[in-house]
Amino acid sequence: MSAPTSTVSAPATTVGGPSLSPIRRMALGAPPGTVSLALGEPGWPLPQVAREALRDLGGTDARLPYGPNSGRPDLVEAVAAFSARSAHPDGSGVSPEQVMVTSGSQAALFALFQAHATRGSDVLVPDPGFVSYVSLAGLCGARAVPYPLGPGGDLDAEALVRTLGTTRHTSVVVLNHPANPTGGMASARGLATVAEACAGAGALLVSDEVYKELWLDAAPVGLHDVAGVEAGVVLGSLSKAFGAPGLRIGWAVGDPEALAPARLVHNAMTTAPAQPSQDAAVALLGAADRVLPGAREHVRRRWATLARVAPGLSATAGAGPRAGFYLWLPLPGRVPAVETEAFALQVRDESLVTTVPGSAFGARGAGFLRVSLGGPLEELEEGLRRLAPWWGA
Ligand SMILES: Cc1ncc(COP(=O)(O)O)c(C=O)c1O
Incomplete structure (x- = not known):
């Protein structure tokens, strides 16, 4: 008997296997028994205001x-007011038309890429950087072009601008600061330089600032602090500093013209963000x-744990850490660097602690x-105790 042939057509080439x-x-x-130090999410409790909002779901209206x-x-309105706290040099604030609420900042990235990363164009992404940027560009039939970061993973604006100069048509430039995975930051001068270069190249600047509120000593500067709301789209989220990744609420703030086509994509994909999550989101933003400050305390405690358990x-x-x-x-x-993934797997299998190999974030x-x-x-304590001996620490 011959093997049954699949009637399912091959996936779109942009999706791949x-x-x-x-x-x-x-x-x-x-x-079994492996401790994970791999997941990028807060391990502290959902703030009380959000729990209350979810408990009171719908109030007396059962619909x-x-x-x-x-x-x-x-x-x-709450996102606009929250974003206006840091924007904006000319004092004009943020208006509701400049806000797109999404199902996590991941959906904002997806919608913005689908709307702006045209097929065959280049998308500049940090290397090392958040893994999704590369796959989201691929889903659009665009090419992810990595740009190098400076020492400590900080934005090196000149290196980015040089990379921009090597591409034929760049549709989107992505910044991430404070950065995943390096914790790197961006200076006001660097942000202004990149904003100017993107405006000159006609590229949409997307500044992923989802870790911005998790600072330790001094608040990082954001794109909209430096160059107005029109300079680029800034992403925020409830998943990190607000301690609520499972709500799946994020947002994009920027020029309404840049957001308009992305709104269509987001509507097509999700219809609307989940209502219970929006209840909790309003409560969280109102209690920012x-x-x-509570979230920053949780983060400080974690860095102090590192210093104590695995100096x-x-x-x-x-x-030292600055944010995130x-x-x-x-x-x-x-x-050797070529053995990064093999080393991460060896540590996992012999010491029962998972981390993420840096090579996953770019060459x-x-x-x-x-x-x-x-x-x-x-x-965290247990995972660090298992990890430290590999460094003779
Ligand atoms: C840099 C960065 N951007 C965006 C996201 C997506 O976050 P969310 O969709 O939960 O808002 C993450 C999640 O880990 C991230 O690390």
């Missing part, structure tokens, strides 16, 4: 309608002055592991 994210790949086949495509007006790892990583919860850890000197990430300090404190 099934592939797992590096984080999921590290989790797959992990021995749960779709709601407006672009998010509920009260949430759009209490929730965010050798902290010293290996060099200059990622430790960007060079491999022990004896391990320039080889030679590093990304260690997330974001998770629950007891797991």
Whole structure:
């Protein structure tokens, strides 16, 4: 008997074969009892205001309608008011038309890429950088062009502008600061330089600032602090500093003309953000002055745990943390960069702790592991204890 032939057509070439994210790949086949220092999400409790909003779901009105495509007006207003706290040099604030509420900032990225990363164009992405930027560009039939970062993963605006000069047609330029996976930052001058270069090249500048509120000593500068709302689209999220990744609420703030086609994509994909999540989002944004300092305390406690439990790892990583919860850890000197993934797997299988091999974030990430300090404190302590001996620490 001949083997049955599939009646399912081949996937679109932009989608390609099934592939797992590096984080999921590290989790797959992990021995029982493995502690994860791989996931990039907060391990502290959902803030009280959000829990109350979810408990009070719908109030006395038992209906749960779709709601407006672009998010509920009260949430759009809340995002505008929140974003205006840091924007904007000329004092004009942020208006609701400049806000797109999305199902996580991931959906904002997807919608913006689909709307602007034209087939055959180039999309400039940080290397090392958040893995989604490359796959999202691929889904559009665009080419991801990596640009190098400066020391400590900071934005090197000149290097970015040089890369921009080598491409034929760049549709989108992505910045991420504070950065995943390096924790790198951007200076006001660097942001202004990139904004000017993107305007000159006719490229949409997307500034992913989802870790911006998780600073330790001083608030980082954002694109809209430096160059007005028209200079580019800034992404924010409830997933990191607001401690609520499962709500799947994020946003994009920028020029209404840049957002308009992305809104169509987002509507086509999701219809509207989930209503219960929007209730909790309004509550969280309304309580930002209490929730965010609390989140920064959670993050400080995690970096202090690293210094206490594994000071050798902290010293290996060099200059102290400035924002976010990622430790960007060079491999022990004896391990060559080409063995980054093999080393991460060996550590996982022999010491039962997962990290993410830096090579997953781009070619320039080889030679590093990304260690997330974001998770629950007891797991973090145990994971660091298992990790440290590999560095003789
Ligand atoms: C740099 C960066 N941008 C965007 C996202 C997406 O976050 P969310 O969709 O939960 O808002 C993440 C998630 O890890 C991230 O690290």
